[in-house]
Amino acid sequence: MEFWTAFYAISFYVATFILVFGLGYKIYQYAVTPAPLKIPTTPAPVTTGGVVVRLLSEVILFKSLFRSNKWIWLFAIMFHLALWIVLVRHLRYFMDPVWTLVVLAQPFGKYGSFIMLFGLLGLLARRMFVKRICYISSPSDYLMLFLLLTIGISGVLISFVTRTDIIQFKAFMLSVLSFDFFSWQTMPTDTMLLIHLASVILLMIIFPFSKLLHVPGVFFSPTRNQVDNPREKRHVAPWAVKKFETSSAPTTSE
Amino acid sequence: MAKVKFDIPEFRPYPTIPILKPGVMKGNGPFVAKPDMQEALGFPGELIDDWHDVAIDKMGDLLKKYRSLRVFLDSCVKCGACTDKCHYMIGTNDPKNMPVARQDLFRQVYRRHFTLAGKLFPKLVGAKDLTRDVLDDWYNYFHQCSQCRRCSVFCPYGIDTAEISMAAREILDTVGKGQKYCNEIIAKVYKIGNNLGLPKPALANTLEGLEEDMKDETGIDIKMPLDVEGADILLITPSADFFAEPHIDGLIGYAKVFYQAGASWTISSYASEAANFGMFIGSYENMREVAERIRKAAIDLKVKRIVFGECGHAWRVGYSFLNTLVGPFDFLDTRYPVPQHICEYTYDLIQKGVVKLDKSANDHRRLTFHDSCNVARATRMGDKPGGQFDIPREIIKACCNYYYDMEPDTIKDQTYCCGGGGLLTDDLIELRVKGALPRMEALKQVVDDHGVTHMAAICAICKSQFSKVLPYYGFEMDTILSVHQLVSDAIVLTTEVKTPG
Numbered sequence: 001m002e003f004w005t006a007f008y009a010i011s012f013y014v015a016t017f018i019l020v021f022g023l024g025y026k027i028y029q030y031a032v033t034p035a036p037l038k039i040p041t042t043p044a045p046v047t048t049g050g051v052v053v054r055l056l057s058e059v060i061l062f063k064s065l066f067r068s069n070k071w072i073w074l075f076a077i078m079f080h081l082a083l084w085i086v087l088v089r090h091l092r093y094f095m096d097p098v099w100t101l102v103v104l105a106q107p108f109g110k111y112g113s114f115i116m117l118f119g120l121l122g123l124l125a126r127r128m129f130v131k132r133i134c135y136i137s138s139p140s141d142y143l144m145l146f147l148l149l150t151i152g153i154s155g156v157l158i159s160f161v162t163r164t165d166i167i168q169f170k171a172f173m174l175s176v177l178s179f180d181f182f183s184w185q186t187m188p189t190d191t192m193l194l195i196h197l198a199s200v201i202l203l204m205i206i207f208p209f210s211k212l213l214h215v216p217g218v219f220f221s222p223t224r225n226q227v228d229n230p231r232e233k234r235h236v237a238p239w240a241v242k243k244f245e246t247s248s249a250p251t252t253s254e
Numbered sequence: 255m256a257k258v259k260f261d262i263p264e265f266r267p268y269p270t271i272p273i274l275k276p277g278v279m280k281g282n283g284p285f286v287a288k289p290d291m292q293e294a295l296g297f298p299g300e301l302i303d304d305w306h307d308v309a310i311d312k313m314g315d316l317l318k319k320y321r322s323l324r325v326f327l328d329s330c331v332k333c334g335a336c337t338d339k340c341h342y343m344i345g346t347n348d349p350k351n352m353p354v355a356r357q358d359l360f361r362q363v364y365r366r367h368f369t370l371a372g373k374l375f376p377k378l379v380g381a382k383d384l385t386r387d388v389l390d391d392w393y394n395y396f397h398q399c400s401q402c403r404r405c406s407v408f409c410p411y412g413i414d415t416a417e418i419s420m421a422a423r424e425i426l427d428t429v430g431k432g433q434k435y436c437n438e439i440i441a442k443v444y445k446i447g448n449n450l451g452l453p454k455p456a457l458a459n460t461l462e463g464l465e466e467d468m469k470d471e472t473g474i475d476i477k478m479p480l481d482v483e484g485a486d487i488l489l490i491t492p493s494a495d496f497f498a499e500p501h502i503d504g505l506i507g508y509a510k511v512f513y514q515a516g517a518s519w520t521i522s523s524y525a526s527e528a529a530n531f532g533m534f535i536g537s538y539e540n541m542r543e544v545a546e547r548i549r550k551a552a553i554d555l556k557v558k559r560i561v562f563g564e565c566g567h568a569w570r571v572g573y574s575f576l577n578t579l580v581g582p583f584d585f586l587d588t589r590y591p592v593p594q595h596i597c598e599y600t601y602d603l604i605q606k607g608v609v610k611l612d613k614s615a616n617d618h619r620r621l622t623f624h625d626s627c628n629v630a631r632a633t634r635m636g637d638k639p640g641g642q643f644d645i646p647r648e649i650i651k652a653c654c655n656y657y658y659d660m661e662p663d664t665i666k667d668q669t670y671c672c673g674g675g676g677l678l679t680d681d682l683i684e685l686r687v688k689g690a691l692p693r694m695e696a697l698k699q700v701v702d703d704h705g706v707t708h709m710a711a712i713c714a715i716c717k718s719q720f721s722k723v724l725p726y727y728g729f730e731m732d733t734i735l736s737v738h739q740l741v742s743d744a745i746v747l748t749t750e751v752k753t754p755g
Contacts, residue, residue: 026328033321036538038574039414041406041631043639043667058410067668068335068408076333076410126334131274133334135349136358138380140371141332209371210379214411217329222322223403223412228634230574231591234581239319244542 005187008197009176015204022208023216030220036237044228051227058224072126079119079148085112086155093170094177110159117152120145144210147199154196164190260684262726263345263691265698272338272347279348283394285681287432294441295540298430305429306384310367312428316421317368319538323421326413327364330354336405336415341670342398345688350395353405353415359391360418393431396422398685400675401534401567402627407667420536427535435679436531443544448493448527454480457523460496468506474747476513478505478521484556485520487512490528490548490572490593491563492714500736501717504564507738510745511600514609519561525551528568529714533575534676542579545571549580558587561594564736566626566713567676569595573633597712598635600741601645604652611744616654619708621740622700623650623659624693624720625669626713640666646712646737653740658704664696672711674719686719687726694727701729710735 045051057063062080066073089109092098124145127133158164171185187193206212219225236245289299302308317324336353338344343351350356358380365372365381372381382388401416426432442451452460461478468476479485489512495505512519525547532541552560560583562572572593577583583592591598603609623646635641643666651657664670673689700706711717711734720734 030321030325033318033324035321036319037578039322039417039632041403041412041414041667042634042642044634046634046637046639058412062410064408064412065333065335065410068339068410072333072335123333127332130334132272132337132349132352133332135274135276136332136334136337136352136354138332138378140375140379143378206371209369211329211331213328214331217325218411220321220325221329221412222325223406223414228639230577231593234577236578236581237319240538240542240578 002186002189004189004194005172005184006182008187008194008201009172009184011198011201012176015201019204019207026208026213027216027220030216034237034239035222035226036240038226038228038230038235039222040226040228041223042228044226046228048227051225055219055225059218071122075119075122075126077119078115079123082112082116082119085109086116093166093173096170096174113152113156113159117149117156120149120152124149140210144212147203150199151196151203154192154199158190158192158196162190162192164188164193169193260687263688265691265695265727272344274349275347276349279342279346279351279394279398279685280391281394282390283397283433284677284679285434286393287434287437291434291437291441292427292430292432294444295427295432295437295537297427297432297437301430305389305431309384309389309425309429310363312425313364313421314368316424317364320417320421322414322417326357326411326417327361329411330357330361330413331411333410335408335410336413339405339408340399340415341402341404341673341692342400342685342689345673345691346398346685348398350391351398353409353413356395356399357413357415357418359388359395360422363388389426389429389431392422393426396426397433397677397682400627400671400673400677400689402671402675403631404627404668404671407631420533422536423534424536427537432535433676435681436534436676439529439531440535440540440544443527443531443547447524447547449529449531450493450497452493452496452526454523457496457521457526461521464502464506464509468509472510472747474513474749476509476747478509479519480521481523481555482518482520483554485518486557487517487519487559487561488525488548488552488555488557489519489521489561489563489596490525490551490568491521491596492528492565492568493526494714494718495563496526498714498718499721500732500734500739501564501714503739503742504736505738507736507740507742507745508563508596510742510747511596511603511609511738514745514747515603520555520557522551522555524554528562528565528572530568530571531676533567533571538579541571541575545576545579548576549583552583552586559590559594560586560592561596561599563596564712564714564738566628566715568714569712570628570632595635595645596738597645597649598641600738601636601649604649609741610746611652611741612746613653613655613744615744616740617656619654619735619740620656620658620704620706621650621654621735622657622697622706622709623647623665623737624672624709624711624716624734625665625667626711626716627669627671627675629712630669631667643667646710649737650710650740653744656704658700658706660696660700664692670696672713672716672719673723674715676715678715678718683722687723690719690723690727694723694729697729697733698727708733708735710737710740712737 172187362382399419406414
C-alpha cells in the first residue's frame with residue numbers, strides 16, 4: 001500500500017466524518033435553540049410560502065448583499081455560483097456511470113473555475129485594500145481566502161497545465177467511496193493533485209468550526225426566516241412558558 | 255450641566271467613503287445606573303467582584319435562549335456589507351461603530367470561550383478574553399448602538415446588531431454595570447407607571463388642561479378620559495405625549511379622531527406609558543414586566559381594544575412582542591388586531607369617510623416624513639407588508655397638499671435612525687448630534703429642493719431627539735411634528751356625534 005494512497009484515503013474519511021457530524025451538530029444546535037421573540041426584519045412575508053421565497057432570494061441571489069454593496073455582491077456571486085458549477089462538474093470523479101447533467105456541466109465547470117478565482121481575488125483585494133474591511137479582518141479571514149485560492153489555482157493547473165492520471169484518480173476515489181479498506185486503488189501522486197486534495201480536506205475539517213457556518217446559518221437567521229404574524233399567532237419560547245406561565249405565574253397560559 | 259464641546263459634523267456634499275478615525279469615540283460611555291435603580295430591576299447595585307465568570311456564564315445562558323445570538327455570532331463572514339450603513343459610524347467615523355466591529359467586541363469573547371477555534375487559536379480567529387478593558391469597551395460601544403436594525407437590512411445573513419447589543423447590555427446589567435438613563439426609567443415605570451414619573455393627579459390635571467385648550471380652540475367639548483372603566487378603547491401612548499412638544503399636539507390629534515369617531519376610549523394611569531425600555535436593555539424579564547401593566551390595565555378597565563399612540567420602539571414591543579410576552583388577548587374584541595396603531599385606526603376612519611380632513615389647513619407647511627427605525631424595520635401596520643410605510647404617508651397626504659419624500663435610500667426600510675433610540679440622554683449629546691448626520695443631510699436636500707418646512711414622525715424618541723439636534727444643523731427645533739398634529743389641524747370636527755366607528 002502506497003503511503004499517499006493510505007494517507008489521503010484515511011484523511012478523506014476523517015474529514016468527511018468531521019464535516020458531517022460537526023455540521024450536523026451545529027444544525028441541531030441552531031434548530032433546538034429557541035427564538036423567543038418575533039424579530040423578522042420588516043417588511044417581511046406574512047406567509048410561510050413568502051418566507052421560502054425570501055430565503056431563496058437571499059441564498060441564490062444574495063438580495064440583501066445586492067442592496068448593500070454592488071462590488072461585494074459581484075465578487076461574491078461570481079465565486080459562489082462558479083463554485084457550485086465546479087462542484088457539480090467534480091461529481092464525475094465520484095460516480096460511475098456519470099449523470100448526463102454532470103457530463104453537460106463539464107465545460108462550464110472547467111472554465112467556471114476562472115470566474116471563481118476572479119471572484120476570490122476580488123474579495124481578497126477588497127479585504128486588503130478597503131480600509132473598513134481590512135480593519136475587521138482577522139488572520140483567519142485571509143487564510144480562508146488563501147485556502148480557497150489554493151484549491152482553485154491547483155485545480156486549474158491540474159486541468160489545464162500539469163495534468164494528472166485522472167482515470168487512476170477516479171479509480172482511487174471510487175474505491176475510497178466503496179470502503180475498500182487498505183485495498184484502495186493507488187492514487188496518482190502529482191504534486192498539484194496532492195496540494196489540491198490536501199487543501200480540500202483541510203477545508204472540510206475547518207468547515208464546522210469557522211465562519212463557513214454562514215452556510216447553515218442563513219437558513220436559521222430569525223430576521224430572515226420568520227413569518228410576520230405576531231398579532232395573529234402567539235409565538236412563545238418553551239423557556240418563557242416555563243418561567244412565566246406555569247401555575248404560579250400571573251399570566252394565563254394557552 | 256456643563257456644555258460638552260465637540261465638532262458638529264459637516265454636511266457631505268456628495269457620498270463619500272468614510273475615513274476611519276480609530277478611538278475617536280472611545281470613552282467611559284453614558285452615566286452608570288445608581289445601585290437602587292439597578293436593584294429595582296433585579297440587577298446587582300454595582301460591578302460585582304466575580305464579574306468575569308458571571309458574565310461568561312450569562313453569555314452561555316443567553317446562547318441557549320436566543321437562536322438569533324447563536325446564529326449571528328457564528329455566521330458573520332466579515333464581508334463588509336454593513337460597514338458603511340450605521341448612522342453612528344457615518345457621523346463619528348470611529349471604526350468600532352461599524353456594525354460588524356461592534357458585534358466583534360462581543361464575538362471575540364464568544365469565540366474565546368464557546369468555540370474550539372477560539373480556544374485553540376485565539377490570535378488566528380480574533381478571539382479575546384473578557385478583560386476589564388474589553389468590558390469597558392462593551393459599555394461604551396454597546397451604548398453607541400440605537401438598535402435601529404439598519405445593518406440587518408443589508409447583511410446577507412440578516413445579522414442584527416441590535417440583538418448583540420441587547421445581549422451585551424443584559425450581561426452588563428447582570429454584572430452590575432447598567433446604564434443610568436434606561437434603568438432609571440424602568441424603575442420609574444415600576445414605581446409610578448410611566449417613564450416620566452408622572453403620578454395620577456398630575457396626569458389628570460394635564461389632561462384637563464388639554465381639554466380646556468381644545469375647548470378654547472374648537473369650541474367643542476373634546477374629552478381626554480382617564481381610568482374610565484368599561485370604555486371600548488384603551489389608549490397606550492408614550493408619556494412624552496402628555497407634556498413634551500411636539501408630542502402633545504399628536505395626543506390632541508388622537509383625541510380629536512376619537513371624538514369624531516364617537517369612540518368610547520380611555521387612558522390608564524396605571525399603564526400610562528407605551529414605551530418599554532426593557533427592550534433597549536435586552537431584558538426579557540423587564541420587558542415582560544413592563545408589558546404586563548398593559549394587560550392588567552386592559553383587564554381592570556374592561557376595555558375591548560388596545561390602541562397604541564405614536565412611539566417607535568413601543569410599537570415594536572406592542573406589535574411584535576406584546577402577544578408573546580403577556581398574551582393571549584382573547585378577552586378583547588377579536589375583530590380588531592391587538593394592539594392597533596393609532597395610524598391604523600385613523601387611516602381606517604379616513605377610508606370610511608368618518609374622519610374628513612381639510613388639506614388647506616396645512617397649506618402653510620411643506621412636509622416630509624421620517625420613518626422611525628423600529629416601526630420601519632421591526633413592525634407592520636395594516637394587512638400588507640410595507641403598510642408601516644404607506645399608512646402614515648397616506649394619512650399625511652390626506653392632511654396636506656405639499657408632501658415630498660426624502661431620498662429613497664434614506665427612507666422606508668433604509669431609513670436612518672434619528673440618533674436617539676434608548677440613548678436619549680444629555681450625557682450622550684455628542685453621539686446624538688453626530689448620529690443624526692445622515693438624516694439631517696437627507697432633510698437638507700428636500701428643504702433645498704422642495705422647500706420642505708416640516709418633518710413629521712410617529713415616534714416619541716424621534717420627536718424629542720430631533721427637537722434637540724435640529725438646531726445644531728441649522729434647522730428650527732419645531733421643524734419636527736407629530737403626524738397626528740397634522741390630523742389635528744386638518745380634521746373637520748362636527749358637533750353631532752356619530753355612531754361608534
